[in-house]
Amino acid sequence: MPGPIQSLERAAAILRLLAGGERRLGLSDVASSLGLAKGTTHGILRTLQQEGFVEQDPVSGKYQLGAELLRLGNSYLDVHELRARALVWTDDLARSSGEAAYLGVLHQQGVLIVHHVFRPDDSRQVLEVGAMQPLHCTALGKVLSAFDPVAHSEAAEAEWTALTARTLTDPALFEEELALVRARGWGADLEETWDGVASVAAPVYDRRRMPVGAVGVTGAVERVCDAEGVRSRLVAAVRDCARAVSRDLGAGRF
Template identity: 75%
Template structure:
């Protein structure tokens, strides 16, 4: 059986070191504590920093644990459990709305679809579980951007990719829309990723009120919208489903 990979073992040791004792450590402190050459320690720290597991204070130059590691640590909720808790509510939402339902979670620089309920009609549809959707131009993505700082960090500074003439490509415009999403509690997207398609999404939280995913409906603009706006009854259905899933995960306060 092959032995442990040295670079990974050293990276794990650095993370454990930063997790205990002093909150921030300099390069020399990390290297001496683990008996590493400065060049080796710096290379590992830089890689961890690029992955979001470590952050460097711009003034002192010292290192501390990063937001991505914090997010992973707080994600005690397994994706399979999230999906299992959402199954009944997602099916109910599809029946009530007559539209496709997606359940998504933040993954790297996009939204990973972990559950997909087909639109309840006889049209041919393709299962999209495991596919990725953009953060900045989908209802699922905008909900996560509005509530999850890690998602916002993945967005970068732009300009963002344009999929249709309606896609928002300015980070400032996205931030302004996220403020509106937090104020009203839901997101909508009309033809920003796919022409002719509109979607409505809402946040799913766990018992600690952490954002763990989002649920949305997606369908033809003429069905989801009326007079240029998404239908209020569909918004209510999506929000009710998100609340129900969150309650099943232990988030009791709404």
């Protein structure tokens, strides 16, 4: 069997580098970060630029991801049946809850955000479609880990980082948390991923009643929670949204 093509591996590495960290990087930054010669790096960047995957700022000369890559990414997401079925329901969820709504799926030991509806107010927000969230401490990740055996295995193998003082990093406590998620049908993240931020999520099933994703809301902890924990109205709204998307995917009533 033929091995991987080195130039494609390097091009992929450059795209991943440009997708994270600084928004724009110079030739020297890219070359040094990946341990490549400047000439090799420049050749790959020029090729990616010609194909529209990379753009170069005419003033600074620095590189950033190009519009063609975004178009391909959006094309993938648009044909993703889960996202397509969830569009209307997640819009309704954000509107009824007053919080940002997210749809996530398992991807490479994490949660890939495939749809994000902004919180319905005038605050400045950043679109997080394409972002990755950890499995062990987010509401979406806990739900996937609780109901999807593959996600559970991926979570066990992933590197667990303490993102806040409340991040759950003990495997035994994590299993107890997942048992609670299964028992009540939803999961929560109370300042485990970001200080001052809480989330609640529920699983989405397909026509085979297999978990294919999770949907949830995220907001300031004082809005998401009350003295008794996560506000019951938000739990109900998230679970109703998850059921609606599941029904549209053929899961039937449950």
